[in-house]
Amino acid sequence: xxxxxxxxxxxxxxxxxxxxxxxxxxxxxxxxxxxxxxxxxxxxxxxxxxxxxxxxxxxxxxxxxxxxxxxxxxxxxxxxxxxxxxxxxxxxxxxxxxxxxxxxxxxxxxxxxxxxxxxxxxxxxxxxxxxxxxxxxxxxxxxxxxxxxxxxxxxxxxxxxxxxxxxxxxxxxxxxxxxxxxxxxxxxxxxxxxxxxxxxxxxxxxxxxxxxxxxxxxxxxxxxxxxxxxxxxxxxxxxxxxxxxxxxxxxxxxxxxxxxxxxxxxxxxxxxxxxxxxxxxxxxxxxxxxxxxxxxxxxxxxxxxxxxxxxxxxxxxxxxxxxxxxxxxxxxxxxxxxxxxxxxxxxxxxxxxxxxxxxxxxxxxxxxxxxxxxxxxxxxxxxxxxxxxxxxxxxxxxxxxxxxxxxxxxxxxxxxxxxxxxxxxxxxxxxxxxxxxxxxxxxxxxxxxxxxxxxxxxxxxxxxxxxxxxxxxxxxxxxx
Ligand code: ATP
Ligand code: MG
Ligand code: MG
Ligand code: MG
Numbered sequence: 001x002x003x004x005x006x007x008x009x010x011x012x013x014x015x016x017x018x019x020x021x022x023x024x025x026x027x028x029x030x031x032x033x034x035x036x037x038x039x040x041x042x043x044x045x046x047x048x049x050x051x052x053x054x055x056x057x058x059x060x061x062x063x064x065x066x067x068x069x070x071x072x073x074x075x076x077x078x079x080x081x082x083x084x085x086x087x088x089x090x091x092x093x094x095x096x097x098x099x100x101x102x103x104x105x106x107x108x109x110x111x112x113x114x115x116x117x118x119x120x121x122x123x124x125x126x127x128x129x130x131x132x133x134x135x136x137x138x139x140x141x142x143x144x145x146x147x148x149x150x151x152x153x154x155x156x157x158x159x160x161x162x163x164x165x166x167x168x169x170x171x172x173x174x175x176x177x178x179x180x181x182x183x184x185x186x187x188x189x190x191x192x193x194x195x196x197x198x199x200x201x202x203x204x205x206x207x208x209x210x211x212x213x214x215x216x217x218x219x220x221x222x223x224x225x226x227x228x229x230x231x232x233x234x235x236x237x238x239x240x241x242x243x244x245x246x247x248x249x250x251x252x253x254x255x256x257x258x259x260x261x262x263x264x265x266x267x268x269x270x271x272x273x274x275x276x277x278x279x280x281x282x283x284x285x286x287x288x289x290x291x292x293x294x295x296x297x298x299x300x301x302x303x304x305x306x307x308x309x310x311x312x313x314x315x316x317x318x319x320x321x322x323x324x325x326x327x328x329x330x331x332x333x334x335x336x337x338x339x340x341x342x343x344x345x346x347x348x349x350x351x352x353x354x355x356x357x358x359x360x361x362x363x364x365x366x367x368x369x370x371x372x373x374x375x376x377x378x379x380x381x382x383x384x385x386x387x388x389x390x391x392x393x394x395x396x397x398x399x400x401x402x403x404x405x406x407x408x409x410x411x412x413x414x415x416x417x418x419x420x421x422x423x424x425x426x427x428x429x430x431x432x433x434x435x436x437x438x439x440x441x442x443x444x445x446x447x448x449x450x451x452x453x454x455x456x457x458x459x460x461x462x463x464x465x466x467x468x469x470x471x472x473x474x475x476x477x478x479x480x
Pocket of ligand 4: 164180209212
């Protein structure tokens with residue numbers, strides 16, 4: 001089944017259960033200082049769960065554009081390395097605001113997956129919250145357990161801990177146990193060797209979580225204690241790309257019709273083949289993923305910039321350019337040429353992409369152009385640094401200057417140095433980075449376009465992100 005039909009089937013199934021189909025909220029959030037990007041379907045309904053406002057319909061269904069690159073949900077480092085975490089993805093969801101609860105949520109999820117979409121029951125596992133011995137002293141979610149027991153054999157029900165199976169909105173507010181559905185797409189032979197049950201929640205690329213059903217039944221009070229919510233809610237989220245992977249009988253989200261047109265175009269433009277070399281494959285996956293995040297963000301009106309959400313988007317775009325530059329030998333702007341393919345496949349479901357196509361292309365092309373120029377200048381400067389280096393270790397402070405002042409990525413510095421038989425003084429680099437962090441902590445408020453936030457929060461988030469980027473890459477390049 002192609003991805004367009006899958007999306008429609010999901011929405012129509014719940015429409016048939018009296019849900020109102022609502023549009024996705026924007027992916028870029030403009031009015032919430034605690035969140036830059038929508039990272040789950042429930043974000044746009046937060047006020048209903050908090051009782052601040054009343055929904056027009058008590059049952060809704062939608063597909064939500066999400067981005068998980070910062071804060072609580074940051075999957076950036078997984079992207080491209082694994083085959084099922086994206087930066088930008090669609091989350092399919094059905095909601096009950098004080099209407100139906102566990103019984104309907106569980107039975108309908110099962111009906112949709114196994115009867116409508118015809119996923120083999122024997123490839124599915126479900127999880128329930130096992131309870132907790134900590135201050136909350138919560139019991140096993142017996143209600144969900146009994147419901148699942150009437151549907152699946154008991155050995156397919158996995159007991160999940162608080163980390164995986166208890167959802168909280170924050171330190172206070174609505175929370176409750178959840179039940180997840182996982183699918184095992186391994187071959188029969190592999191299934192015979194190791195039980196799928198033991199691989200659930202173990203980050204196995206072929207035993208993946210597809211759907212999370214959250215049952216909001218408590219309110220966490222300011223003193224940390226829990227009380228029962230008078231009106232109970234259901235919040236579900238299913239990864240659209242993962243569902244398509246299962247339904248299209250492929251082993252990776254990147255082998256679905258959502259990604260293959262992008263990958264073919266990258267192959268054509270760069271002359272690289274997908275599926276022959278792991279490093280090239282990672283680069284191609286990263287680029288095909290990041291073009292979606294950047295294009296959707298620009299379509300939402302968030303252009304790359306030096307602050308806030310715009311900065312995150314700029315870094316994602318540059319990250320993709322760098323992967324291309326390093327592994328696919330792309331020295332000219334090329335990502336903007338993928339926008340056409342993207343709008344062809346997603347323009348129907350997200351008309352904002354089609355409407356803003358020209359702008360998206362222009363902005364990406366310009367960004368690519370200026371970053372490639374930075375890379376060129378950086379290469380020249382690096383040459384001079386190397387010439388002035390006595391011995392074989394390049395000063396970390398100098399490398400930091402290149403990174404900080406010229407935006408030249410440190411991973412690239414490390415790679416080039418190692419190719420030329422030099423090494424980077426990493427301690428010196430880390431020290432210079434730390435000093436700069438200390439300096440910027442003293443500033444207090446920074447403009448984030450339409451709203452203001454404390455620099456410290458903002459800073460921590462971005463420094464963490466940069467550092468992670470840097471640290472992971474340096475280790476990677478050392479191995480080459
Ligand atoms: P995982 O454990 O795989 O990281 P999660 O538990 O963090 O997923 P949830 O917050 O429960 O994910 O989100 C609901 C669903 O959204 C998941 O069951 C999964 O199918 C999908 N999903 C989550 N993160 C991503 C991502 N980065 N890319 C694609 N799909 C995702
Ligand atoms: Mg996750
Ligand atoms: Mg999970
Ligand atoms: Mg989950």
